[in-house]
Each structure stands twice: as structure tokens, then as C-alpha cells.
Amino acid sequence: MMVNRTTPPISPDGTIDPSEASGVLNTLESLLDDIKNSNKSNAGIVMGEVIGVIQLQDKNTKRKDIDICYSSQQNLMNVVETNQKTDFPWSVKIPSEAFDKSSLQNNGSAFVGVLRYPNLGKKDETKNYAVLNNEVYGITMGANISNLTNNIEMTTKLKTSVGNASCTSWDGNGNLEWTTFGCETEMIDNNTIKCSCSHLTFFAVLMSVPDASAVAPYLDSLTLISSVGCGISVFFLAIALFMHFLLRKAKSNQATKILINILVALFLLNVSFLSNESVANSGDKNACVFIALLMHYSMLTSFTWFFIQALHMYLWLIRQNVTITNYMRKITVLGWGVSMPIVVAVLSTGGYKAVTLSSTSGKIARMCWITDLFIQYIVNIGFYSLVFIFTTIIFIIIVTNIFQSRDIRATEGKRLMFRKQLMMVLSLFLLFGLTWAVAFFSYGPMLIPSYYIFSVLNSFQGFFLFLYYYHIHNDVAGHFSDDPGSSSTTSSIVKVSNAVDNIYN
Incomplete structure (x- = not known):
């Protein structure tokens, strides 16, 4: 199932306003009834350059981990089996613990929505960081998901080597201010960055400060x-x-x-x-x-x-x-x-x-x-x-x-x-x-x-x-x-x- 929504406002320089990005992510919950009526468990989302996916878990089935991957070749996101995600440039694993918390706060209903935002926020040459691939991922489950014991794991494949990469998050409120709180960064095999975070919000991998470059x-x-x-x-x-x-x-x-x-x-x-x-x-x-x-x-x-x-x-x-x-x-x-x-x-x-x-x-x-x-x-x-x-x-x-x-x-x-x-x-x-x-x-x-x-x-x-x-x-x-x-x-x-x-x- 594919859902087309109104494109978030894009400024003349090609960037998306952070406040609009936060608002769009919060409206994904409105799609749940449409997905349930179609007897589908997930739906792809297209809003111009912003793409994503929303996944439901039936309240009568046992909660399980799921993997959501972004395909740059097809420019879409989808839910895949764990052993099929190795060739994707970006993927996220949502643990069953997060679905359990979502279910408790949503009267038994559990879902996850993921959106990929290119060029989020205004470009500022004074900032001492760069967002890897200009990609920010927003993840919501319609609930306050934090302090997880089984962290949410995101992996990003690298085309070239990078330095001083760090996994960061933004709470979606006010100005675009990134923090490493609650996230750990790990390099795997020289070409993969693994982010392990104990909460849900907007995520990005920030690159080297200019002095380091x-x-x-x-x-x-x-x-x-x-x-x-x-x-x-x-x-x-x-x-x-x-x-x-x-x-x-x-x-x-x-x-x-x-x-x-x-x-x-x-x-x-x-x-x-x-x-x-x-x-x-x-x-x-x-x-x-x-x-x-x-x-x-x-x-x-x-x-x-x-x-x-x-x-x-x-x-x-x-x-x-x-x-x-x-x-x-x-x-x-x-x-x-x-x-x-x-x-x-x-x-x-x-x-x-x-x-x-x-x-x-x-x-x-x-x-x-x-x-x-x-x-x-x-x-x-x-x-x-x-x-x-x-x-x-x-x-x-x-x-x-x-x-x-x-x-x-x-x-x-x-x-x-x-x-x-x-x-x-x-x-x-x-x-x-x-x-x-x-x-x-x-x-x-x-x-x-x-x-x-x-x-x-x-x-x-x-x-x-x-x-x-x-x-x-x-x-x-x-x-x-x-x-x-x-x-x-x-x-x-x-x-x-x-x-x-x-x-x-």
C-alpha cells in the first residue's frame, strides 16, 4: 500500500523547515485507520522528497523485532527480514520492547512510522558539523519511547571513509539542536556506522568539525x-x-x-x-x-x-x-x-x-x-x-x-x-x-x-x-x-x- 501526502514546505535553497518536519512526523498516526481498513500491515509514504513507511503490529500477536530499510536505488523504505538488510545503505531495527511500550500507551495498538528527510534545516556555514549524506530520519511510535534496555539500532553504509562521525538526535522542538545523549556510535568494518539509541525522535550522523577536516x-x-x-x-x-x-x-x-x-x-x-x-x-x-x-x-x-x-x-x-x-x-x-x-x-x-x-x-x-x-x-x-x-x-x-x-x-x-x-x-x-x-x-x-x-x-x-x-x-x-x-x-x-x-x- 502506498500513501501520498502533501509535500512539506521546501525553501528556495532546497531545505525543509524543522518545525514542518516535526509536524509531519506527528501526523502519521492519522494513517492507522486507513491501513487497518485495507487489511495491510504496512504502507509506504511519499511526500515529494520525503519518503517513509508505517508498520502495524496486530494486538493479538506476539510482539517481535522488525527491520526497516531505505533503498537508494528505488528511493523507498520498506520492512524486510533481518537477513535481507545487508545491501541497504540505511536500516533501523525496532526492538519488541519498543512495541510493548507503544502498545501500553496506545490502548493495545502498536505501530512505528519512519520518515527520511533530505536537507533538513537551513545550511549554516558557521556550524562545526555536517550531516552525513544530508539525511535525517524521524521515527515515531505514537508514544514516549525512552530508556530502552534493548536499544534501537541504525546502520549507515559509507561510500567513502569519514572521520569523527557521531550518532546524534534532536527532540523535534524548537531550533535544530543535535545531542549525542542516549546514543552510542560504533564503526564496523571501515564502511558502516552503527548507531545504538535508547529513545525515539529524529536521528542523524554528524561529521567532522571543520578544524578536524x-x-x-x-x-x-x-x-x-x-x-x-x-x-x-x-x-x-x-x-x-x-x-x-x-x-x-x-x-x-x-x-x-x-x-x-x-x-x-x-x-x-x-x-x-x-x-x-x-x-x-x-x-x-x-x-x-x-x-x-x-x-x-x-x-x-x-x-x-x-x-x-x-x-x-x-x-x-x-x-x-x-x-x-x-x-x-x-x-x-x-x-x-x-x-x-x-x-x-x-x-x-x-x-x-x-x-x-x-x-x-x-x-x-x-x-x-x-x-x-x-x-x-x-x-x-x-x-x-x-x-x-x-x-x-x-x-x-x-x-x-x-x-x-x-x-x-x-x-x-x-x-x-x-x-x-x-x-x-x-x-x-x-x-x-x-x-x-x-x-x-x-x-x-x-x-x-x-x-x-x-x-x-x-x-x-x-x-x-x-x-x-x-x-x-x-x-x-x-x-x-x-x-x-x-x-x-x-x-x-x-x-x-x-x-x-x-x-x-
């Missing part, structure tokens, strides 16, 4: 730089840890112990990054979640230890007369414990999933990471921003004191070499994790240069810190009550310079 031509080189840098860092970090635990453990002071914790955190971060793509390609969801959690935890832990390093320098070099009992034990708990509640919270919300990226060469890369941009911005960028602000303030204070002491000591005939002071500053820059701040400049004309600088500095960070660790020769006590008797500004500045000289040589 701009990076696509450079993805291969950035990946190579990161992989090589992380590999070198893992090698030298392992050597540094070997040297410490087997050769220098007995000579460790507080500053060295903090540095070793930084090295361990960076070692975990680099190892998890290098193994991430292999785990993502394995298709094991549990392993993907684990490696994403480990990489996220080690990254946040690295940020925390950068903060602790700056705090230690502040207490020792600036405050000086501070006494903290069980100091190393407390900062160790802080360094490794503060990130745990964060990753547990992200894990509980299902935030760790596989992400797919593609380069212009056609190479597809997968990694296990956080798919929710809200979590990415609030948790990761927000967390580092706080660390960055604190470490930058301490960095400026210490560097200022270093160069002030240079002028003071010059009058005493003890001018330090500029190269030596520059190495102090660079060492502090690395120890405080300030190289990660390059990501703040990833906009506009600085987008690509900042990505290359970020990849080089942070993937090779472990190697740079190994070089620093290798040049530590003196066993400095590193306690806070360092010469408490001196209080003059001049002597304090000189003490800062002397202390930094001892640490960074």
Missing part, C-alpha cells in the same frame, strides 16, 4: 611524529626509571622523588598512547574502554604531578620556612589519587569509546578516547587550565628571582653563564608541564603550526626529561626549612639562585 591532510605526518616521539620517550623513560630504582634509589631526595613520579606518569601515558590504536582495531570494547581509561588517568596524573612539582618549588624556594609532616606520603596520595574519581565518573557515564579519524590519503585511524566534547572541554582542558595558571605563576616568580640574582651576583664578581640560566628556565618549563599550553593556540592560522609544535614537544617530553635526570649529580636535601635565619630580600634571592643551581645541575 583542516587537519586531515596532516594527520599522517602528525601521527608519525607522535608515534616516533612517544616511542623514543618510552625507551629513555624506561632507562631513567631503571637507573633510579636500581642505581640511585638510596640517594633520592624529595625533588628527585617528585621527578620520578612524573616520569612514571609520562611512561604510562606514552605506553597507553602507543598501544591505543592496536586495541581500538581489535574491536574489543572492554579493552578499548580500559586503554582509554588508562591513557586518560595517566594524562590527568601527569598534570597533577606538574602541579605538585611547582608547589614543591614554591614551598622550598619561596616560602622556605614551611614544615609539613609526612610530606612525601601526602603528595604521593594527591598525585596518584586525585584523578581516580574523575576517570571513574567518566567511566560510569560511558564516556570511553572508539573514535575514528581519516586522512586525505584514505588511511583510517582508530583510537579509544573520550567521545563527549563536553567532558573533553570541562574535564581535560578545565583541569589543565587550573594547573597551567598555578604553574605559570610559580614559573614567573622563580625565573624573575633567578635573573634578579644574576644582577646581584654580577656585582660580586660571580656572574653566571647565560646558557646555564637558560637551561634552568627550560628545565622548569618542562618540569611544570607548560609545553601542553601550546594546545591553547590551536585556532585560526596557528592551528596547524601549533599541532606540530604540540606533537614534537609533548611526544618527546619523556626524552627531554631523561636528559635532565641524567645530569642530576648532587644529592640535595630538598627540605623546606633551608637556612631559616636569613630574611633579607637580597639574601633570599641569592638563596633561590643557589638552590636552583643545586637542583638543576
